[in-house]
Amino acid sequence: MTDPHFRELRLAGVSRRYGTQHALSNLDLTIKGQEFVALLGPSGCGKSTALNCLAGLLPLSDGSIHLDDKRIDTLPPEQRGFGMVFQNYALFPHMSVRKNIGFGLKMRKVPRAETARRIDEAVRLVQLEEHQHKMPGQLSGGQQQRVAIARAVALHPPVVLMDEPLSNLDAKLRLEMRMEIRRLHQELGLTTIYVTHDQEEALSMADRLVVLRDGFMQQCGTPEEVYDFPANAYVAGFMGYRNLLELDVTGTSGDTLTVRGADLTLTGSNRETVTSGRAVAAIRPEDFVVGVVDGNGVEVTVEIAEYHGRELSVQAVTKTGRRIYFRTGERVAPEDSLTIGVPAHRVLVFRADGADAGVAGEVAAGVAGSLPSDAGVPHPATAAS
């Protein structure tokens, strides 16, 4: 499996509209052979649409898809030969595990002996030897998941598409299967396109991430690039659950600039050549420390402190009522007043473009988790869809 099956899969201006609604707009993406690419975004961002367009289950409204020099977006799914793992697994309930895995080989009229050998191989790959004669209904969620993966890879497809394959599993199994999928990818060298809304999953598994929002690609890069150097305020908020603080620009010097509000003043690094007016400062909860750093200090009052073992996850409020989420090893308690600081290079300043309210909601839900949500912050789902 060392030789790549193809050089590149190219999406050019891929769009999909439902009536007047744009589910996916003008997606340009080139995926190299054997790459593991994650499409990441909240529900309704167009990531599943993109995957279905790739599989041929949804016709494109615009654009084209090429596999090397061959145009494939005009082919029906059965002629594309991409393997797909569905969110609900979509195992054929009336066929045994072996028959499920061998279905694609049968459709391709692979000789019987070869089919049996390939099924054995796939069964071994996902470690289902003792369950291979069972029906899908007799398997646990994790086992069904393995069958779905084995079925998708048994044909040795050039590309495997995975649509949130782990979202129906419990937390422990999800971690296991994450490793498993990564192992399979390394073992088989299959080009994998993986759709998820879970940034942790995307960061840990993929070679490259594509962040989508409302059908538009926001950023495409390696996990490090996307996590440490987000392209805009939206990606900054989504990746790393950063606090997004809307402030006024008061001065710039080179790559650093100063932003201030009635309650706080921060020096940060300029990410989008902001010069004046409103800006958004994005700060990860774990970058805050207690005390003043680089002249950055914010006076806050603790509202809620969640115990997370090694550290606390804290929701605090500034004197004007702005919510800030941070993590700290210090033992703080509700009603405590303290000053927190953040290194200037950890304060990423972006342009304030319209739709940040939704991003702020994302942050609130991400960090606080079970904390009561602020009535002023729209729910992430409604803001994102």
Next chain:
Amino acid sequence: MSAATVTGPAPRKVALRHRLAERNIDRTLWLLLPAVAFIVVLFLYPFLYGLQLSFQPEKGGGALANYREFFTDPYLRKTIWTTLGLGLPAALVNVLASVPVAYLMRGRVRGKRALTTILVVPITLGTVLTAQGLVMYAGPTGWLNRVLLKLHIIDTPLTLIHNWTGVFLSLVITGFPFAFLLTLSYISGIDPSLEKAAATLGAGPMQRFRRITMPLLAPGLAITFTLSFVLAFSVFPSAQLVGDPAGSTRVISIAAYDAAFQQFDYSMGSTIAMIMAVIMLIVVGLVMAWRSLLYRGATGGKG
């Protein structure tokens, strides 16, 4: 157990009630009473009464005389084949025709509601109105024949009613919507992502239908066929109104009616009704036996 020693006999009563409740035996069972009473009064009692009546022939000759007479008299015996000859093809056509229509309408289709409504109208109209419509439309001087004659496609009117064809058409018109609605609900219960998965694995439309949809639908079709057949087998009004009740469409229910209400031989009428029930049970039993060979588990869908 410690509670028992403190309060004496009371807990034992509680324990019994508790044990029964675990087997779902509790006071809510009383809610079944009206249904049970309904079945006993309107079905079980008449059925058993008819059964014993059928063994008491009015002309004498032993308990089985009526049954002997039915199977030796060709005029009576033939009604079985006449009825099966109408009921089986009608049920088969209804089920087979409903599959492609339901298959095409399983997803979100524009106008689905309107089409479903139109298809369901014949059920609500009832057999008599359908028969009347059939007479006006397909009769010797009906629209269909007049149009065909005017266009010189035919020279003599087609005889579409007052024969086997008339009853068959009536059974299809009233039976198809019923079969369609059942099939549609079965087909909607199949998870659409199964077909998508099959497509990504290289199965074309025909193979997807043959290997995925059909095997999952077949048990539902068996039920649909059974119910369609039972409806068609007990055909009476249309056999009278648009059929040839003395000849080619003298179905078994007409024979029973004649015996009971023309010749006032209730015993013979009951005998024919019992024979009718047994034939229905045989056909239903055969279809269910076939169904038991199929996969009958979950189909992945929501309903």
